[in-house]
Amino acid sequence: MRKMFRAISLAVVIAVAGGVERYPAFAQAPEETYKALGLEKTASPKELYDALVKRYNDPAEGAGKGSLSTFWEPIPISKYLNPRDFYKPPETVDADATRQQCVECHTQTSPGWVHSWQKSVHGNLDDIRKLPDTDSRAYKKGMITEIEGNLRSMGLLGNGEPLKEVGCIDCHIGVNKDHGQHKTELKMPDAAACGQCHVKQFAERESERDTFTWPQGQWPKGRPSHALSYKANVETAIWAAMEQREVAEGCTFCHTTQNTCNSCHTRHEFSAVEARKPQTCAMCHNGVDHNEFEGYLLSKHGTVFQTRGDTWDWNAQLADALEKGGMNAPTCQFCHMEYQGKFSHNLVRKVRWAFEPTTKIAENLAHPWFEKRKEAWVGTCSNCHSDSFSRSYLDFVDKGAIAGVKITEDAKLVLNKLYEDGLLPGQKTNRPAPPAPEKESGPGNFFNLFWQKGNNPSAVEYEFAEMWEHHKIKHYKALAHVNPGGYTYSEGWSQLVKSAVRINDEDARLREFAEIKAKLKELQPPKKSGDLLRLDTPLQRAMVGGAGGLILLAGVALLVKSRRRRD
Numbered sequence: 001m002r003k004m005f006r007a008i009s010l011a012v013v014i015a016v017a018g019g020v021e022r023y024p025a026f027a028q029a030p031e032e033t034y035k036a037l038g039l040e041k042t043a044s045p046k047e048l049y050d051a052l053v054k055r056y057n058d059p060a061e062g063a064g065k066g067s068l069s070t071f072w073e074p075i076p077i078s079k080y081l082n083p084r085d086f087y088k089p090p091e092t093v094d095a096d097a098t099r100q101q102c103v104e105c106h107t108q109t110s111p112g113w114v115h116s117w118q119k120s121v122h123g124n125l126d127d128i129r130k131l132p133d134t135d136s137r138a139y140k141k142g143m144i145t146e147i148e149g150n151l152r153s154m155g156l157l158g159n160g161e162p163l164k165e166v167g168c169i170d171c172h173i174g175v176n177k178d179h180g181q182h183k184t185e186l187k188m189p190d191a192a193a194c195g196q197c198h199v200k201q202f203a204e205r206e207s208e209r210d211t212f213t214w215p216q217g218q219w220p221k222g223r224p225s226h227a228l229s230y231k232a233n234v235e236t237a238i239w240a241a242m243e244q245r246e247v248a249e250g251c252t253f254c255h256t257t258q259n260t261c262n263s264c265h266t267r268h269e270f271s272a273v274e275a276r277k278p279q280t281c282a283m284c285h286n287g288v289d290h291n292e293f294e295g296y297l298l299s300k301h302g303t304v305f306q307t308r309g310d311t312w313d314w315n316a317q318l319a320d321a322l323e324k325g326g327m328n329a330p331t332c333q334f335c336h337m338e339y340q341g342k343f344s345h346n347l348v349r350k351v352r353w354a355f356e357p358t359t360k361i362a363e364n365l366a367h368p369w370f371e372k373r374k375e376a377w378v379g380t381c382s383n384c385h386s387d388s389f390s391r392s393y394l395d396f397v398d399k400g401a402i403a404g405v406k407i408t409e410d411a412k413l414v415l416n417k418l419y420e421d422g423l424l425p426g427q428k429t430n431r432p433a434p435p436a437p438e439k440e441s442g443p444g445n446f447f448n449l450f451w452q453k454g455n456n457p458s459a460v461e462y463e464f465a466e467m468w469e470h471h472k473i474k475h476y477k478a479l480a481h482v483n484p485g486g487y488t489y490s491e492g493w494s495q496l497v498k499s500a501v502r503i504n505d506e507d508a509r510l511r512e513f514a515e516i517k518a519k520l521k522e523l524q525p526p527k528k529s530g531d532l533l534r535l536d537t538p539l540q541r542a543m544v545g546g547a548g549g550l551i552l553l554a555g556v557a558l559l560v561k562s563r564r565r566r567d
Contacts, residue, residue: 029203030346032210045153045199052199052206053192057084061209062222062258066234068437075245081252082230082259083188093182102168116269122166136316136324147197151175154196166197194261204345212348215369218360225348230258237438238447247450254284273314276321278305281332288470290355291491295474295481296332304329318343322383330384338380350376356468357401357476359409365398397479400487404475407496408468411503412444415464419443423510426455444468460506467499 029048034041037051055061064085065072079086097105107114117123121140131138144163151157156175163176171189173180175196180186187193195202209222222228233239233255242248257263263284264275274280282293296302308328316325318334319342327334339349352373353361364370374394381390418424419442424431432453433440440456444464448457457465475493478486486492 029200030207030211030349033203033207036210045150046155048203049150049154049195049199052195052203055209056192056206062228062231066231066240068235068237068240071240071437072242072245072248075249077246077249078252080188081249081256084190084192084259087188089183089186091183095182096179097169097182098179099167099169102172106168113268116267117168120269120271122268122270125163125165136313136320139317139320146200150197150199156196190259191261194265201345207344207346208348211346212351215367216360216364218358218364219354224351224355226257226345228258229255236446238434238450241435241438241447242450243435272317276314276318276331276333277309278302278332285332288466289473290477291474291486292332292477292481295478295483295486298485299482301329301482305331335380339376340379349373350380352377353401353476353480356473357405359405362402362405393482397476400479401476404472404487404492404496407500408472411464411467411500414503414507415443415460418460418507418510421514423514424455424460425458425510427458430454431456460503460510463499463502463506467496467503471495471499 031041034043037048037055039047039051043051057063074082074086079088095101103114121128125144128137128140128144131141148157148161148163151163152159152161157163169177169180171193172187173185191202191205206227208225208227212223212225213221223232230252233252236251239248239251254263264280265271266274278293278296285292286294297306312321312327313325318337321327321334336347336350337343337345339346350373352365352370361370365374377394378387378390381393385393419427422428424443434447434451434453434456438447438451443457443461444467445461446465446469448461448465449469471492474491475487475496478484478492488494
C-alpha cells in the first residue's frame with residue numbers, strides 16, 4: 001500500500017511538471033456512481049456535475065423535508081442547516097454589489113468572515129500558484145488547474161482564462177460573476193454549490209449513496225452516511241413529532257453533512273489543515289451514543305496524536321501524511337477516508353457494523369460483502385501493523401461487539417415479556433400514545449429518549465433505551481477505536497451489565513407485585529346486590545358494626561353541640 005501511495009504522489013509530480021490538468025473529475029469516483037447516474041466514466045465534468053445535482057435535488061432521492069414533512073415546520077435557524085430549502089436573502093439590504101463592495105461592507109459588518117477568507121486558499125490563489133514543488137501545499141496547484149478545467153467544461157471560465165480568486169460573489173451569487181443583487185440573488189451555499197468547482201470531491205461524497213447496499217437489508221441503501229445524513233434525520237418519526245423544535249434541530253446541527261460542506265470545512269477559511277485533524281470530527285462524533293472521539297483520544301493512537309501531533313506537517317495531503325507529513329499514528333481521516341490505497345470523501349466503503357451493532361449484522365459477518373470490507377480494513381491497518389495483528393484485532397472487535405449485542409438482546413426479551421403481559425407501570429391506566437407520526441411499537445424504543453407523558457415510557461423502558469442506544473454502541477465504538485477502558489469498566493460492558501441487572505430486578509419486582517395483587521383479589525368477597533345487608537361473614541359483620549359505631553359517634557357529637565348552643 002505504501003508503494004501505491006508513492007505511485008500516486010509520483011503521478012502528481014509528473015502531471016504538474018508537464019502542465020497537464022491533473023485529477024480529472026472522474027479520477028476517484030467509483031464505477032457504481034457512474035452506473036447509478038447512467039453515465040460513462042468518460043463523462044465531462046459538466047455532465048457528471050449536472051447528473052449529480054439532479055439527483056442531489058430530487059426529493060425521491062432524499063432531498064427536502066422528507067415524507068414526514070406535514071408534521072413539522074422549519075424555525076429561523078433551519079435556513080442555515082438546510083439552505084437550499086429554507087434560506088431566503090435578507091430584505092434589509094437592497095444593493096447591486098460588486099466583488100470589492102462585498103468585501104468592504106462585510107469588513108465593517110462581519111469582520112470575522114472577511115479575516116477568515118483573507119487567510120484562505122480561496123483568497124490567495126496566486127500565492128498558491130507560486131509555491132515551489134517542494135512545499136507540502138504544492139498539490140493545491142494541481143487542484144486549481146483541475147477546478148479551472150471543471151469551470152471551462154461548464155462554460156463559466158474562458159479558454160486560457162485563469163481563476164483569479166474565489167470571493168464572496170463566486171459562492172453567494174455565481175461563479176465568476178462581477179456583481180449581484182443582494183436582495184434577490186444572494187444564496188447560502190449548499191454542497192452542490194461547492195461541488196461546482198470541486199466536482200471530484202462532490203462526486204466522491206455523493207458516491208456513498210451508491211457503494212453502500214446492505215446485503216440483508218440491515219440499513220436503508222446508502223445509510224448511514226454523510227451523503228444522506230439529513231434524510232436520516234427528517235425521516236425519524238420522533239424528530240418530526242417533537243414540539244420542542246429547538247431541541248430537534250440540535251440533531252440537525254450534526255445531520256447537515258448532506259446539505260453543506262461546512263461541518264468539516266468551516267467557513268470562511270475552509271482550512272484543509274483543520275479538516276484533517278480529529279477535532280473536526282469531534283463536533284458530531286462524540287457523546288453518549290457515538291463517542292468515537294473520546295475513544296480515539298484514550299487509545300494508543302490518540303495518545304501519539306496528542307503527544308506528537310504538533311510535529312506533523314498537517315499541510316501534507318493524506319496520501320503523503322506518512323512519508324512526507326511525519327505522521328506516525330492514524331487519525332480519523334486517515335483510517336476512514338482511505339480505501340485500497342486511495343483517499344476520498346467516500347467514508348463508508350469499509351463500514352461493517354455501522355452506527356449500531358445488531359443481531360442482523362452479527363449473524364451475517366461471514367457473508368462475502370462483510371468479508372470484503374474486512375479485508376479492506378486489514379489493508380488500512382497494515383500501514384502500521386502486521387497482517388497477523390490486524391486480523392487478530394479485527395476478529396477481537398467482532399467477538400466483543402457480538403457479546404454486547406447478546407446481553408442487550410437478552411434484556412430485550414425480558415422487557416418485551418413485561419410489555420406483552422401488560423405489567424409495565426401504568427401500562428393499562430396511564431400510557432398515552434406518542435405524538436404522530438411516532439407510533440407505539442413495543443417497549444424501549446428510540447422515542448423514549450426524547451418524549452414522555454404519563455407512564456410512557458416507564459423507567460425500565462428508559463433504562464433499556466439507554467442500554468441499546470448508548471451503552472451497546474459505546475461498547476462497540478470503544479472496541480473499534482482501541483480504548484480498553486471504554487468497553488470494560490468506564491463505559492461499554494460494565495454499563496451493559498448494570499442495565500441488565502436493573503431490568504431483571506424490575507422484572508422481578510413487577511411480577512411479584514402483580515402476584516400479590518392477584519392474591520389480594522382472590523381474598524376479596526364477591527360483590528352482589530344486597531351483599532351489604534347480609535351479616536353471614538366476619539368481614540360483613542365488621543363493616544356493619546363499624547358503620548354503626550360511626551353513626552353513634554356522630555349522634556353524640558351533634559347532641560353535645562346542640563347543648564352548647566342552648567347554654
